[in-house]
Structure formats: structure tokens, C-alpha cells
Amino acid sequence: MQQQNTTTLDLDLGHIYRPSSLTEKAPLLVLLHGYGSNKEDLFGFADYLSPELSILALEAPIVLGPERYAWYDIYFEPSQGKWSDATQAQRVVQRILANIESAIKQINADATRLSLLGFSQGSILSLALGLEHPKLAKNIIVLSGYINHDIFELPKNLTPKLGPKIFMSHGSQDQVIPLAWAQESRDFLMQHQYDLTYREFPVGHGVNPENFAAFKAFLDQNA
Numbered sequence: 385m386q387q388q389n390t391t392t393l394d395l396d397l398g399h400i401y402r403p404s405s406l407t408e409k410a411p412l413l414v415l416l417h418g419y420g421s422n423k424e425d426l427f428g429f430a431d432y433l434s435p436e437l438s439i440l441a442l443e444a445p446i447v448l449g450p451e452r453y454a455w456y457d458i459y460f461e462p463s464q465g466k467w468s469d470a471t472q473a474q475r476v477v478q479r480i481l482a483n484i485e486s487a488i489k490q491i492n493a494d495a496t497r498l499s500l501l502g503f504s505q506g507s508i509l510s511l512a513l514g515l516e517h518p519k520l521a522k523n524i525i526v527l528s529g530y531i532n533h534d535i536f537e538l539p540k541n542l543t544p545k546l547g548p549k550i551f552m553s554h555g556s557q558d559q560v561i562p563l564a565w566a567q568e569s570r571d572f573l574m575q576h577q578y579d580l581t582y583r584e585f586p587v588g589h590g591v592n593p594e595n596f597a598a599f600k601a602f603l604d605q606n607a
Contacts, residue, residue, distance in 0.1 A: 396482075399442050417453075419455070508535070514550075553583040555587040
């Protein structure tokens, strides 16, 4: 494993930033961790991704405990089941957007080569952000997530062919986010003619080596 050369940007969200090996106009990969995790989690991928990528791992603002954060609250009641705070989620999407736009200016990244990568709750927000703002991201990588329609609205002038390429993967044994939810999102994206690569892997709520290799190949080809 290589020692990462990281630096700090002027952002209002906690973060880790690894500069690109390129001197200017590098592609930028933004990482959004899952519920109960932190900015260090997905940043572990950085050692194995192209050195030409600028990599920014953002940290969610809601403190759940030591080194445990959430992008928005999730509630559970025996009589009502589980639901998300949609208002919080919509607000944090705008906050993430503002942080990304600020980061692009600060590091002089190539704004046309932005990729969003999220896991679980972070992937739900990556989809909402990337699909609501189709000119923002070139790619969206969705790991163990789905489209939450309570926080996401399709743009009125929908042009999927001009929007992001999407890689979506899910564990066939996922007990946190049901596989059926991912499959419903897959069908929705295909129905609306998005450029979608969809894969399932024999794991639970996580990313196995085959899944990593698949999304890395997608990123290498499209970043």
C-alpha cells in the first residue's frame, strides 16, 4: 500500500483530499460514505485507483458517535417500519453540491470529468445529486444503494443520453438494503434510457474484490 499524499481544502464538510499526479485539470472522484461510517472508509480505495484521479472523501455532518456519522437521519418504528428524513436528505444534497463546486475551483479540477462514488446512504445521495443535476457528473458509481424517490425528482427536461454513465452494484445477500430495491432502481433507470451498467455479487451489505474490480474497470474506462 502506498503512502497517500493528502492535503486539506477550505470546505465546510470534513474531508480527506488526495491530489492528482497531473499538474492541472485532473479528473475528480468524490466519495460519499455510508450511514454510521466516516470519511476514512471509502478513502481506503484510493491506494488502488489511478494516480491521475484527484480523490475527495467527504464526511457526513450528523454525529452518531465516535467516528460515526450520517448524512441524514433514519428512523424505525415497529408499527411504521423504517423511513428516512427526506427534508434532511434534500438539504444535504445541496450542501454536498456546494462543497464539490468549491473543491473544483480550489484544485482547478476538470469540471467535465467528475465522478461520484457512494456506498449505501452515500450512494443514495450520489444518485439524487447526479440525476437531479445531469450536467454535474460524468459518472455515478452506486454501491449497495437505490433511488429513494422521496428525495429525488427527475429533471423536467430529461435527456438521459447527455447525463452521467452509471455503474450500479448490489449484494444478492444484502440484509440492510433489499436486493429488490436495487432491481427496481435498475428497471427505472433502464426504462428512462440511462447508460447503466448493473451487477450483482454474492455478498451481503458490502463490497467484495470482484465488485471492486468491476467498478474500478468502469472508472478506468470512463473517468
